[in-house]
Amino acid sequence: MRLAIVRQKYNPAGGAERFVSRALTALSATGSVEVSLIARRWETLEGIRALKADPFYLGNVWRDWGFALAARRLWERAGFDLVQSHERIPGCHVYRAGDGVHRHWLALRRRTLTAAGRWALALNPYHAYVQWAERRMFLHPNLKRVICNSRMVQTELEQYFGLPAHKSVVIYNGVDTVRFHPSLRALHRQAQRQALRVPEEAALLVYVGSGFERKGVARALQALVAAPQAWLVVVGHDKHAGRYQGLAESLGVAGRVRFAGAQKDVRPFYGMADAFILPTLYDPFPNVCVEALACGLPVFTTVQCGAAELIRDDENGWICDALDVTKLGTQVARWSQSRADWPRLAEAARATAEPLTLEAMAEALLDCYRTLL
Template identity: 50%
Template sequence: MKLAIVRQKYRPDGGAERFVSRALSALSKKTDLDITIITRQWENNSQANYNVITCDPSAKNRLQREVSFSKNASKYFSSFDIVQSHERIPGCTIYRAGDGVHKVWLEIRSREMNFLQKIALRFSIFHNYLLTQEKAMFEHPSLKRVICNSEMVKEEIIENFSIAPEKINVIYNCIDTSIWNPDLTVNYRNLMRERYNIPQQAMLLLFVGSGFERKGLDIAIKSISAHSNVWLMVVGNDTKSSRYIKIADNLGCKSRVIFAGVQKETPPFYAMADALIQPTQYDPFPNTILEAMACGLPVLTSQKCGGKEFIDIGVNGFVFDALDWKSFSNAINSLENDFDFDLARKISYEKIEKLSPVFISENLYRLYNEIVENI
């Protein structure tokens, strides 16, 4: 079986990229799968059992980059039995909606915009191109299956496009519990806190991810500002990081907000934390929630995060409107007082325990065979 996986670019801290990497690692062990990555740029892995086709035509801006990659990548589609795309390219066999629904994201994004910003967004050539691609792809006759990483995204696709619900499969991201697990606390909690000068008795919330605006870092900072014994560790990067440092400074909590930057090895950061806070405006299902739960952490997140499906409210986390920083702050107050962290650790780990790379790869493999049998 010849399988092509389409993803423009590999970024070490990218959720979609990590999904592809983990899936490739497991799927490449299937001897009857001939796997090829179609990409602009991918990590160099000499041990990998797959091929790479590079499509990186010159482009002056992001619109040209999207258009040229789509056109060049799609030229190869006919050479494969199955094309699993992680980009919005009409004509693929499988689309993995790891980035969610662009139409929904634009609606959410406009919530905090003024009138002129909304007009600019409405008539953006780039965003209108993506919307056109998205609709054409979901309603293309070549599309046999859509893989969602949350029920939330599945519902959004059904609501916004003419597509049969039976075409949509929910396959959650995988998590390797040999890397992320509650036992990490013993080895790293004290060590990491000493490294970053965080008091051992302080409550530490972890924020992971790049693209601070969408992931709600401003809300996370506001949420901890009134809690003098609560610190925030930020793992990730943003071109506008200085804006968030200024927010922390204005709120009087700058000394309790640590910016660690992008980290290739993130498990020690989960081990040092008491909870994960991810007040994202929109996220289909961030890997960081699986990683946090694997490490036994409770999770504070938003109603537009697919990870909410794994949260028993008040038991192993809390879910609020992404902009409601006061509710997040009240939840932090609960964490400081009567929260049962032992129960949260047990429930969080149980929620994700079965989502191993092997389990996910078997689900994908069955899906591929089903599609090939019906082509």
């Protein structure tokens, strides 16, 4: 089977990119698929043929539109059996909806904006282009299947585009359950806490991700106000990171917060933590949640996050509405004061992630491709 996977560029901190790299490696390892990658730039992946689509552009509309045209020309010329796109490109055979539904994201984004902000959002040409490309792709006759990374996204596709149930399948993100393991605690907890000046006995939350505004760093900081025993380490890059450091100061929690910046290897930070927090406004299914679960960390997240489908309150984590900071603070405070429950929570978190291996993900993808062919 000759399969092409399309993704525009590689960002080491990006969850979607990490999924594609994992999927490419896992599929190639099966020996039954010849995998090629169409991208502007990517990391080197052994055994993967890379096709470069990097036309000149100015601005984000031209960037996405130009890449879509160049990628489609490449796959049509090569004659692949299947083309799986991770970008909104009309004409692909399989689309992995890892970025969710843009129309739904905009609807949620409007909840947080002033009237002026909502007008600016409506007039932004990039959002208009993405919605146009999204609709054309979902209604294109070439589209055979949409791979959803959560039932949440599957429901959104039915709601906004009337996509028939037989055209979509839910395949959760896989995780390397050997590399992401509760044993990281013994390896990294003491040294990493000393390096960041976090007390050994502190109830420590870790956040991992870029895009602080959407993924709720401000809400995580606000939750600390109600939980004076809790500390927070923020791992990730954001051009407005200084703004969040200022917010921590104004809330009076800066002494219990550490901003670690972007990291190539996030495992030591999972190892130093007691729980994971991602109060995101919208996230189809973030890799970081399943990585944290695999490391034995209970997860605080929101009903607007696809990974909430794996979370059971007070069993392996907690969920609340993205904008309900009061409830989030109450949940964090209760957790930080209930240390006797931590071993039970850690065991349940790990058990949740154990079936979600990379091998299981690759086999589910292969089953999908075999069905289509």
